[in-house]
Amino acid sequence: MEKEKLLGKTKTELEQVVGELGLPRFNAGQIADWLYKKFVIDISEMTNLSKKARELLSEKYIIGATPHSKVEVSADGTKKYLFPAGKQNYIEAAYIPEESRNTLCISSQAGCKMGCLFCMTGKQGFQANLSSGEIINQLWNLPERDEVVNLVFMGMGEPFDNMDNLMKALEILTSPWGMDISPRKITVSTIGIIPGMTRFIEESDCHLAISLHTPFEDERKKIMPIESVYPLREIFATLKSFEFPRQRRISFEYIMFKGVNDTNRDVNELVRLMHGLKARLNLIRFHPVPGTPLEGSDDKTIIEFRDALNAKGVITTIRASRGLDIAAACGLLSTKTLVDEQKNRDY
């Protein structure tokens, strides 16, 4: 019988594990400590558990950490790690070192269902939701784990399409019994799945980023199919119905596409849309993925766009591009590696 993984279990779940094995309840806290603070790779290393407890645990469970299978290193120091996740699935985590802070960009799904026109991950289609353990593993097994300052859920997949595993992973990442990372160091980025976004706002203290990419619903529908189900006006109405504490950051991601979303008309509509919401806008240079009909705006346009928005009171920044030489845009590495099982497709 295949052994179950401990990595990714919350303290409540660990209490169930020890309860089923007839072990004392306080063992759950000890196991959590070994898993999420001491990062042991084998149950035998949990030396403050009795020998019998370790034997009982080892009969049914393993730690379940998975090392990366490949890494690509950019000239600017960005590293892209490929992790196996389930049968023939691959996910990516990008480590982005900076002078003041190091960021890890992690994935929530293998592939993605959202089908955005500009996204490489979308071209893989969807393979699987990541378990909470597979989400955690991207940080847990990172060689630079101890240097990571910021964690962003901006890798492969839509986090709010894998809500239960996301929330479990966030609980483990932020709890005092877990990895004890401040929620202010974690940002979850969504395409705008409203029920998930609402639950996240209510149940988590982490920062929220929303992929906007155009302020016009008709335009957004052409590049992001989700707009047909969860339109912009509803996303903004939802956000405006909440009061966010000062420390909690709401931001919008905005990839700049030449002639599509980079005009004065877009500036004016963005100002109107964001009025009354304390949020910032991050402009992102577009680095075309194979086969896309979209082109990126030039630097001059991006700078003018930023300045026009700032002048009208919308706090706007331009995100630095990193890891271009290793195709750090999520999805490129794993798409190259993915084994395409065409015979299993149903169309």
Next chain:
Amino acid sequence: MSSDFLYELELNPIKVESNVEIAKDVFVLSFPRKHTFVAGQVIGICLEEKGEPRLYSIASGSTDDMIRLLYNIKPDGELSPTLARLKSGDILFVSAPFGTYYGTAKPAVFIASGTGIAPFTSMLRSGLYKDKMLIHGGRTLDSFYFKDEMTELLGSENYIRCCSQETGDGVYEGRLTNYLREKTDLPPDSKYYLCGMAEMVVESRDILIDKGIPFDNIIAEIYF
């Protein structure tokens, strides 16, 4: 549609009229229509009043008395295996219809895989069948749900079935995407509506763009 409705997705009880298996593991669930809707919209359904609803495209016409949903059993799905056991008279919780994946009277090509045909059957049953073509992909011959009705509405020349694992009369042998690659007379000015699994939608969109269809003439709906 009010903001309050959409993000809270208020669910109301309704009695199931019927739940019929029309192909292996594929069902049509029917219940009385309580709201007006626009063909192409989705509806949230759940077995509990306070649960998290799953979204399904409406497959019935906008003036039909019954709302019909087309769904298949996903072995690891949270809802569909239980949904398949529902019988006439059982209670289901449903939202009002919503979404903006609308069809129009303009010329259009509908491209669907599997149960992704649902919004297009709604559009066609709602009268939007003039100047329309439907290209439907499936693994087996029983994947072409509502075949007789689609043939009647569109005529065989505008109703293309692509079967990847079986052969049959009047059926293209191969994947839907192969059909699109081979087709040389795709009208550039038509709208192209895609619906189905993400792989199919993304691959088909790439093929259409490669064939010169402007991306703003392509409207995609994805399963999630």
